[in-house]
Amino acid sequence: MTTHTHTRPATGPTSGTAFGPRAQRAGWVVTALVTAFLGFDAVTHLLQVEQVREASAGLGIPDHVIVICGAVLGSLVIGYLVPATRAMAVVLITAYLGGAVAVNLIAEQPALNSVFAILAAVLVWAGAWPRDARLRGLLRA
Template identity: 90%
Template sequence: MTTQTRPATGPTPGTALGPQAQRAGWVVTALVTAFLGFDAVTHLLQVEQVREASAELGIPDHVIVICGAVLGALVVGYLIPATRAMAVVLITAYLGGAVAVNLIAEQPTLNTVFAILAAVLVWAGAWPRDARLRALLGA
């Protein structure tokens, strides 16, 4: 007696996606890394615009540097395959904090949407390239 198997309808959890998806992931990763990296550097250097925006929110200067260091470390972790999955989750949490601060301070809606979009792009860049993330969510 032979056993019938169902053909797979897509990649099984934890398997690689196609080369086009991987290339798209790299492009999104490059863009989001450039943006978040720039943001981290402007915080570390305490650029005047960052200091002014932070002062409006009641954020002291020393916290600006801490935020820049945390974001910078997370961006580096995002680029290292062994730490990418954890960095994606932690960057999402960091950006969730930005969303909360923007909402509490009643900042323009675009500020909140921008932080959410950045988090979505972080996931979009890593998703096609990291089977662990897909397996984590059973996709």
């Protein structure tokens, strides 16, 4: 005796079909914008641009740490663009930007500095969320 079962296509937090093509395109647009911004930030740190050096000095951050921050952020941005490492990079970029918020709060910088870092973290997630089922799976109950 043969039993037939009907299986529905996989959708949800771990499938690649949870979002339609429009949402995935929007994710790519957000990813491109966030990558350009964070990539620019990483390069300005690696090159120790004068404005970055001045701002960092005002926070008590030595020049050699600026280069380390640029290297870390640059590596994370590259990881964000690679599908196999995207989910981990999203989490680590969020942590990096959380550190930026902490530094800004401790140094009593204008609130907009912290808001900007938080917004960047939200955009990192927003860009990857519709395109990466593994990332969505991290938050599955």
